[in-house]
Amino acid sequence: MIDDQKNDATGSSAGSDIRATRRAQREAERAARAQRKADAARERALEAARAGGLFEGMEAIPRTAADRTDTERADSERTDTEGADAESTDTGQAAAPDTDTGRPARTGAGVRATPATTVHSEEAAARRRRLIPILAVVSVVLLVLAGLATWQYVEARERTATEQTIAAAPKEATDAAREIVTQMFTYDHRTVDADLAAVRERLTDPALTEFVEQSMPSVASAAKQQEASVYATVAAAAPQEVVDADRVRVLVMLNRMVSTKESPEAASSASRLSVEMVRVDGTWKLGELSAL
Numbered sequence: 001m002i003d004d005q006k007n008d009a010t011g012s013s014a015g016s017d018i019r020a021t022r023r024a025q026r027e028a029e030r031a032a033r034a035q036r037k038a039d040a041a042r043e044r045a046l047e048a049a050r051a052g053g054l055f056e057g058m059e060a061i062p063r064t065a066a067d068r069t070d071t072e073r074a075d076s077e078r079t080d081t082e083g084a085d086a087e088s089t090d091t092g093q094a095a096a097p098d099t100d101t102g103r104p105a106r107t108g109a110g111v112r113a114t115p116a117t118t119v120h121s122e123e124a125a126a127r128r129r130r131l132i133p134i135l136a137v138v139s140v141v142l143l144v145l146a147g148l149a150t151w152q153y154v155e156a157r158e159r160t161a162t163e164q165t166i167a168a169a170p171k172e173a174t175d176a177a178r179e180i181v182t183q184m185f186t187y188d189h190r191t192v193d194a195d196l197a198a199v200r201e202r203l204t205d206p207a208l209t210e211f212v213e214q215s216m217p218s219v220a221s222a223a224k225q226q227e228a229s230v231y232a233t234v235a236a237a238a239p240q241e242v243v244d245a246d247r248v249r250v251l252v253m254l255n256r257m258v259s260t261k262e263s264p265e266a267a268s269s270a271s272r273l274s275v276e277m278v279r280v281d282g283t284w285k286l287g288e289l290s291a292l
Helices: 002-051 065-091 116-184 192-197 207-226
Strands: 229-244 247-259 267-280 283-291
Touching: 116 229, 116 247, 116 267, 116 283, 192 207, 207 283
Parallel strands: none
Antiparallel strands: 229 247, 247 267, 267 283
């Protein structure tokens, strides 16, 4: 009976080993099929990338020796596994399972990573290399265009300002001529020195020099001797000639009312004057005066 029990135990052990071997064989076949599917998926991905133009302008990625070695190693592993499984089936001995997963141990087979990440990285780097000079050229062109636009804008503003200044010069010069001529020919013998002195800041050479050296002394002396009072008004004034934006000749029609101690009744007189107005530091001044 003991011998029968030993035989039954031996037969049960042999049957368990065969079943374990078959399970290991099935696991190996499934692993091999999964590897083949991964290889096929890789090839399809590369073909799709080529068809989509992702590798356009790029050299074809050569198959490295490491890739060939991995493929040959995987094929060799599948062949060795199938041979070992067949031999284990024939002899009734099972391969030692992996202690962690319960699957047959695999030795010598490398894990192959998909090349999708590498392909995308190389593609992105290539695009960046192509974009850098393009962006540099675009930046330079934009800077040049911005500079030209700014220059044209400034030039247009200056031209417009000059045109506006020239257009406004006749009226401004005429208004200033009215004021200065009226002030120059209005004085009283009691305040004649102050009256004439106030006119000096409204004049410029050569009129300023002539007025200070000749007109002021003689007019002041005569006004004091005759106790004269003169009141002047401009009946009319108009631009006679626009030389440029800072120089305008104005025609002035002047009326004066003069009274002295000998002739208390004011007597009127009229005269025509040609006045050259000059813009000095933004202010219109009388530069030359002549009677017509």
